Amino acid sequence: MSSSEPVTRLGTHDVFNQPEPKRQNNYWTQDKALQEHAAANGARAGHLAIVAEAFGSERLQQAAVDARRDLPRLKLFDRAGRRVDEVEFHPGYHMLMAAGLEAGYVSLAWDGEAGGHATHAALVYYQAQLEPGVACPLTMTYAAVPALRNEPQLAEVWNPRLSSGVYDPSLTPIASKAGATLGMAMTEKQGGSDVRANTTVAHRDGDAYRLRGHKWFCSAPMCDGFLTLAQAEGGLTCFLVPRWLEGERNGMRLQRLKDKLGNKANASSEIEYHDALAYRVGEEGAGIRTIIEMVHHTRLDTVLAPAGLMRAALSEAHWWINGRSTFQKRLIDQPLMRSVMADLAVDTEAALSVGMMLAAAFDRDNEESRALARVGVALAKYLNNKRCIGVIAEAMEVLGGMGYVEETPMPMIYREAPLNGIWEGSGNVICLDVLRALSREPAAGEALMSLLASATGGDARFDAALKAHLARWPKLPNEAEARWFTESLANLLTAASLLKTAPSAVAEGFVTSRVAGDRGSFAGAIADLRVDDILERLETD
Template identity: 90%
Template sequence: MDYSQPVTQLGTHDVFNQPDPKRLKNYWSQDRALQDHAGANGARGQHLSQVGARFGSEVLQIAAEDARRDLPRLKLFDRAGRRVDEVEFHPGYHQLMAAGLEAGYASVAWDGQAGGHATHAAMVYYQAQLEPGVACPLTMTYAAVPALRNQPELEDVWNSRLTSGVYDPSLTPIEGKAGATLGMAMTEKQGGSDVRANTTVARRDGDHYRLRGHKWFCSAPMCDGFLTLAQAEGGLTCFLVPRWLEGERNGLRLQRLKDKLGNKANASSEIEYHDALAYRVGEEGAGVRTIIEMVHHTRLDTVLAPAGLMRAALEEAHWWVNGRSTFQKRLIDQPLMRSVLADLAVDTEAALSVGMMLAGAFDRDDDESRALARIGVALAKYLNNKRCIGVIAEAMEVLGGMGYVEETPMPMIYREAPLNGIWEGSGNVICLDVLRALVKQPAAGDALMNLLASVTGSDARYDAALKAHVGRWPRLPAEAEARWFTESLANLLTAASLIKTAPSAVAEGFVGSRVAGDRGSFAGAVSDLRVDDILARLEVG
């Protein structure tokens, strides 16, 4: 007898009609859509295959569960009453941080080789499936690199450590560390997204500054430093606040950890600056212009993360229906269930496709690609995150009552679903940003329209929708229509990415049901999807 196997004969009943236990996975080799879209946009497949195997290993899967179950704990004081301002994590959290940095999550985009941002984007997609909370400090570390180029003396000290691929959580100043992470603290109570309303004050102290004020959200407070905004004499300015100074802690005080809906493994916090020493990044008064480069790159990750969350939910639903029968038929063989799953698969692959296309634009060093990336990440962030919540809710429903139980990953994934739609600009902020970009950067609009026009002639329904969009909005809409306008453009952008790199069954399915609108309101309320071809992409050999 194999005593390692769970008991299925329980006396009162036998356990049956349950899916077989999941095998270990490789996030690359078992995802055909990722291989297609990442490969088409220059990502490094061999590297992603190695990372995909590691992220799918039993060791990291258990570490992810541990990091979520044993939540971060705030430790403000030691036993003698001295302030320590630390957060304690389960060792699993540190395992995940080390795995991400060693894989190149924060560094591969900056190593000078081709396909760096596309490879990074695929790892964001992995991380969202493995443990989304750890992605926050990893993403900010990746995105801080271009922002620090505004201050060469800081870049020299920090960027080599941010991109070292080493996880070094030791409590020591940056000069003594092999690797470093960098967070962000911008939001204040009274302003929210309106950072120009910030009241944190910066006063000169020799060559540096001292900050005093409160930040309502500081993501990942155990990072080695934070990019933050404060009011200097010349106006709102960007600063780098190190957590440690030589021989002492900086004047950064943790107030409390946020009790959030999801993202539990990440210790988001409120902080106060008590005359914290800070280094200016960029010119005084240019705070928004300086920090926006970091925001631009974090927004790329908020495009890919919902794609990863959708993929995780879809895989769970697909595994369930393949191992479960009802009314004398396997669920996967029932036409209505197949229609629902295929519809969810189209949304999931569409989110991945547009994200990888934009990551490829980040990699190309030409004016048109940079302009496309600027407008594209806003459009895709809006659409992917709006679709994410519905896709995950429908996938949860596929499992029935079991999907509502915490022993499955579905509640965790569902709680994560709204996050990336809020982080780095909620829906209205993003839509207004789209309008602002089209006014202030005409090249962004030109690059977008060039891309949309490049796939005309492939599908008459797409051509008609593009023509209708231009006819409806020959000029920018009034603010009240900004969501409709943004959704329309984002659907066209996503359709263009699918037409370029997806199989015809997926591209045509998206165009017919999302762009042409030949469908009902909810998942599965569709016709003419090539269901068998779409679902075949989910099968693992």
Template identity: 65%
Template sequence: MPPSPPNDDLGTHHVSNQPMPQLSRDLWANDIALRGAIARNGGRADDLAAAGAVYGSAEMRQAAQEARRDPPRLIAFDRTGRRRDEVAYNQGYHHCLRVGAQQGYASVAWDGRPGGHVTHAAQVYMLSQVEPGTCCPLTMTYAAVPALRADANLAALWQPRLTAPDYDPSLCPVDQKHAATMGMAMTEKQGGSDVRANTTRARRDGDIYRLTGHKWFCSAPMSDGFLTLAYTDEGLTCFLVPRWLDGTRNTIRLRRLKDKLGNRANASAEIEYIDALAHRLGDEGAGVRTIIEMVHHTRLDTAIAPAGLMRAALSEAHWWVNGRKAFQRRLIDQPLMRTVLADLALDWEGALAAGLAMARAFDGPGAENRALARIGVALVKFLNNKRCVPVVAEAMEVLGGMGYIEETPMPMLYREAPLNGIWEGSGNVICLDILRTLAREPLAGAVLNHALDAARGANRHYDRALENHRARWPDLAGESEARWFAESLGTLLTMATLIETAPNAISDGYAATRLSGARGLVPGSVTGLDTDAILSRLG
């Protein structure tokens, strides 16, 4: 039953000029840009229509709010002093995770039907708008599947459960579950992104291994298993560490939960392996090569998630300006406001288009698509996340003081905005990875150049910017210019995608403001945009 309308006659005053909150919003039906991108990139519209209605429902939004309001709690011991090493979550968290799993967030990419990765990426985009914290365990579950191909026996046990479109939070060994989740624990305090500085050790114990060491970050510590790295005598090696054994807990100690800026509904922990049972995944000494498949797929999600955060912030801002008046005019009718929102919307449109185009490369067959996915997802992850923070901040400002109030979604979105730029490779790591990929994999450069050249002739700003880029860097940039190089390439790749897929108002506006240099430094310091056409797509 829908809630009764609140009373707006408060005796001392009548509540007016305050738009009624959006209790539900269909994330598919109300997103013309998403629907068009899915049609062009081969995603599954029927599946996403169902998911968008559920994700945007009032029930889902309420569950998400409860999951954030009542954050996870570490239960290290029970009342008798026996170890528990568990995390207690609000039921809203379990609800969001169950809905995401049942809608196919972690499974659609692996069911053998066309368009799986595009459909998955669209799910990331939509769920990120409602409860980004639950995206983390679902993303790692999705991304673990290709890494498991390094061991047929482990894949046979784990893959059917990781790809089951359901959620099973029961505490028992994986062979007793119908669905499972997978986490990841690589980072150690002394090394960070430099995993070769890790000190966790693995010793052989018959057909298994025993791990001892400390991990500085382990997201989703209640997952059924974890992919992790540890040293054997042969070098850094990848392992799968199950959380439950036959009737007993594996010796994975949860030392504390991280008190994070955002991602409040999701637990991130420091953990210790104390002679923990582990199964080797891949050859000894090949740990980075094995786990990089998981990292590669999680990067797709961190590339598309900022588009979802931008979309959510702009939707809220657009709703506000349509229902709010100032100085006898609706905010949406004021030229400066329209220019600001239209300028911000171009970053969202570009992020969505480029993210789904890279997901299409993940779906495509052959070495060329794989190479494009490898270089393209790094470029898109870098650029989308660098644009996300200012877009969300400006959208928050549109609401004035209300945007700073926790009763609106804006503070949550603002706290989430930097996250995907840090996880799975921060900005400098990604830029250096881009340089390495182009230096070591000639096919990656070739397919990227082909994509860029295919867009020539449609927009003079693009053509000139591409020529300027190649004149500035006839080969690779030096390390000190890696960010400039990556930003330039990422912007060109985004524009090439918009030329292929977007209406002229979007692609021409993006080129004129992002590639020509004819703008100021802050959002909204532009001119000449077709604001009517751009804002009509915000819905």
């Protein structure tokens, strides 16, 4: 044993029957499911392989731990009492931001090359495993690019910097920066998701506006600008609020940082606009229509992030059961444990599969794909996030008492699990959005039905479930049944993605247990899974 290795022979006992420490991860070579679904959906495999090595390095893994341990700090005033309204982060946070932007988290989707959104989706999946908090400003920056195209003059200045692949945290106006990030400040305490209830007001000031009001949530308040909604003379309107002006700070005052359940490395704040300078994005009164393109893209990321969180939990559990024995047998060799792990692996790969399929739809420049993406991201966001919490809880339980200890990543992953189900529309909002999309956009329903029909003929149980769904809901249901309807349709969409791209053991397992419902209520309460074939996909060289 080298002198740098931890001591295993202690005064009272020897340390044994513990898995060997994990020095680093490789989110590509150790993930057969990702390799296959990325290839099937046109993602850039070579780039993902390179980034995975960096993201799994000890350096960035430690930066993630540091960014979570040394939390963001609010600095309202300098020593002389002048307002500064800044948030200070551990250097690890800045390392992670730089790594994400340099990896192309934002830029690849908008560079005009094939597979940009699919590659971006895989990077979201990586980031959720490395440090989920940093994904918030990165995702908002990615999603802001299409929203700003509604105002070409702003897009000309901002979009090249948003998609530059450069992290520039300097406190300077946009014109002086090599790279920029963009956040959102939408909701107010009286309205939440009902942004029409917003009371922040906007008054003209020459070619610009001045905003005055309060925002209940503003994530990543050190971004270079924020898309926000305010009431102008013509109604609810979308605005871009720059964080830094020439020679002065904009009238954006930080009130406090939110003390959240998880997502600790990311600073979420409450802010006030004190006659903050803002620029209109889109027409007055068209705020929701303008911002919806940003929401559409952020929702794609809320489909992939839970897949990444599930994968992180599954990987930790798999590492544990490979390195630990009980009752004279390795945990991985015990039939009941294998059944539980295979069941969790099916949900994890299913979430990845549907997310990558939808990301590929974002890449295709045709109306059918755009229509499929519009309704598909809502369906998959709902299902993936509802499944995420249960999968992570079961994976935590696999580790026993150690899964509840902060020295492992499991508590952090568990605290992250509910977030993406809340962000960009909680469950009821999403289900109502599904009904709205299908009722107002016939093309969305047609594209969805076309995809589901294309998956028939390969599994009789899938065909029967689709027929039963259409018989149960020959037309859209009333609002009270929206969750049942959405869950059913989301399961069918996910099954269709698996039948097209996943190995038969995974696809058939999902159809058997999730679509046909031939199972009990909890993980491992299932028969007829091809356990060996499913678990083989978790093995690494």
